[in-house]
Amino acid sequence: MIETRNVTKRYGDTLVVDDVTLRLPVGGITSIIGPNGAGKSTLLSMVSRVLPMSSGTVLVDGLDVRTTPGDVLARRLAILRQDNHLTSRLTVRELVTFGRYPHSKGRPTVQDREHVERAIHHMGLDALAERFLDELSGGQRQRAFVAMVLCQDTDYVLLDEPLNGLDLKHSVAMMKQLRTAVDTLRKSIVMVLHDLNFASCYSDHLIAMRDGKVTFQGRPEDIMRPEVLRAVYDLDISIQRIDGDWIATHYR
Amino acid sequence: MRLLVAFIVIVLLALGSLLIGVSNVSWHSLFSPSADEQALQVLVISRIPRMLAVMLVGTSLGVAGLILQMLVRNRFVDPATAGAAESASLGLLAATILAPQLPVLGKMLVAAVFALAGTALFLLILRRIPLRSVLIVPLVGLVLGSVFDSITTFYAYRMDLLQSVNAWKTGDFSNVLRGRYELLWVTLGLTCCAYIAADRFTVAGMGEAFTTNLGMNYSRIMALGLVIVSLVTAMVVVTVGMVPFLGLLVPNLVSLFTGDNARRAIPWVAVGGAGFVLLCDILGRVVRFPYEIPGATIAGVVGSVLFLYFLLRRDARVG
Numbered sequence: 349m350i351e352t353r354n355v356t357k358r359y360g361d362t363l364v365v366d367d368v369t370l371r372l373p374v375g376g377i378t379s380i381i382g383p384n385g386a387g388k389s390t391l392l393s394m395v396s397r398v399l400p401m402s403s404g405t406v407l408v409d410g411l412d413v414r415t416t417p418g419d420v421l422a423r424r425l426a427i428l429r430q431d432n433h434l435t436s437r438l439t440v441r442e443l444v445t446f447g448r449y450p451h452s453k454g455r456p457t458v459q460d461r462e463h464v465e466r467a468i469h470h471m472g473l474d475a476l477a478e479r480f481l482d483e484l485s486g487g488q489r490q491r492a493f494v495a496m497v498l499c500q501d502t503d504y505v506l507l508d509e510p511l512n513g514l515d516l517k518h519s520v521a522m523m524k525q526l527r528t529a530v531d532t533l534r535k536s537i538v539m540v541l542h543d544l545n546f547a548s549c550y551s552d553h554l555i556a557m558r559d560g561k562v563t564f565q566g567r568p569e570d571i572m573r574p575e576v577l578r579a580v581y582d583l584d585i586s587i588q589r590i591d592g593d594w595i596a597t598h599y600r
Numbered sequence: 601m602r603l604l605v606a607f608i609v610i611v612l613l614a615l616g617s618l619l620i621g622v623s624n625v626s627w628h629s630l631f632s633p634s635a636d637e638q639a640l641q642v643l644v645i646s647r648i649p650r651m652l653a654v655m656l657v658g659t660s661l662g663v664a665g666l667i668l669q670m671l672v673r674n675r676f677v678d679p680a681t682a683g684a685a686e687s688a689s690l691g692l693l694a695a696t697i698l699a700p701q702l703p704v705l706g707k708m709l710v711a712a713v714f715a716l717a718g719t720a721l722f723l724l725i726l727r728r729i730p731l732r733s734v735l736i737v738p739l740v741g742l743v744l745g746s747v748f749d750s751i752t753t754f755y756a757y758r759m760d761l762l763q764s765v766n767a768w769k770t771g772d773f774s775n776v777l778r779g780r781y782e783l784l785w786v787t788l789g790l791t792c793c794a795y796i797a798a799d800r801f802t803v804a805g806m807g808e809a810f811t812t813n814l815g816m817n818y819s820r821i822m823a824l825g826l827v828i829v830s831l832v833t834a835m836v837v838v839t840v841g842m843v844p845f846l847g848l849l850v851p852n853l854v855s856l857f858t859g860d861n862a863r864r865a866i867p868w869v870a871v872g873g874a875g876f877v878l879l880c881d882i883l884g885r886v887v888r889f890p891y892e893i894p895g896a897t898i899a900g901v902v903g904s905v906l907f908l909y910f911l912l913r914r915d916a917r918v919g
Contacts, residue, residue, distance in 0.1 A: 393809070396813065397812060398808070398809035398812045398813060399809075417815075418812060418815040418816060418817060419815035419816070420815070421815060422813065422814055422815025423815070426813060427809070427813050428813075429809050431807070431809070436670075436802065436805045436806055436859075436860035436861075437855055437859040437860040438802070438859055438860055438861055439859060439861075442859070442861050446799075446802070446803060446814065447814075449799065449803070449814045449815070449816075450814055450815045454799040480859055500813075500814075
């Protein structure tokens, strides 16, 4: 289980994440939603120890992320951030193989190679495996990075806007692939999502943030309510129930 | 396999380079029953050490360039122009003025410490300024290098040491003799270290968060890379002098077809770097035979032409 205690991030006088205490549910997909500047990505980065926190504690299965050796955490928790534009010229297969590094330490075994092939196949990248990352479209590259993170084979996978740069078809495919990963491999995925409806349709748990604080959390049907969303986004959003999903219509 | 072919070509080139020079050395004069004593001596004291120095410098500076590019995450930097070589020269000058009796090894260490500080300062500046364009990074390197360079020139001028400083800046292999280049063997060890840690450098090249996610210590990788780059640069400056464009051109050309996976790129950069310097040295020896043009000068000419071609081509492709 991932637990945050009084986690705070301050830049000068600005509080970006303000005293967040959370227990992230084990198993399933948890999506963090909220307006721009709510501190969603910052919180995710602090949980995954790639950004130091100003104060507070994050525990992953009881291990304090600040003091636990990096390679121990790398076998329990993987993070994919948004800033992957500037990339080296690696092939897709090389990139995905690096996801095995915490296990293989640079000497991939037969099992590691199987993991790599499975992850490549799972993300539909078989035909692109030998291509260099800078020869791919933004969406293909995004899938390659997700494949790498899945290949890391950690219990917890944190994704910062995994749908960034994906078209509708690939967004749906990505969410389905993540759903499969959760259902078949019993992983816990925590992600920041901008698209409310994707969050609502695919998540088991929603966390709403605003101004650095967690304002609401619960099952999609608890969060996808006009009064809750009004408090989060300052916007009148009507909710429809379509085919068992809670869909927000906020386009007019 | 292709690497093996390239390696054999380089070895043949190297063997050929043994036969070039004013003093007559030919395979015939070496292996005929009436072996020419003098030719043998020239070979052992001058030609072979020169060939080895050329290859060691090419290999290690090329790999150092590759590592530096991964550490700063920018393709356009080169130990020769990013403050490393300039600060090494400054260190060497300081050692020459303040402790002239220091042995070469001691001077090299002083130069290495300066190179380390200079390169670390470069990285520190890069952390502080907003990198709005990829060209900012090499420009910062050039500016920093020029600052070191002007300090060096100022003191060298006052101490009447400009000629030595010039020799450190311009790689010239004509002075290489047995007993005066052996320090360069250490660079081979450093190149091997770089190869062993290749995966780490590749990962560091993807950024700090990426590295941390995979459970590696980013600052430790940076420190290791800095030490390798500084030591190699200092050794080259102390023994033969800097070779321009090598650390820039060879890694970039190699990256075009092998990509940036250091595990795959380092052997190619090593062989390619050796080949590049070997060619420049051979050219410098035959263009005005029996006179010589320093290898670094040839490297500057050949390198700038190749690099311009590469820049224009690359812009057209990636933008």
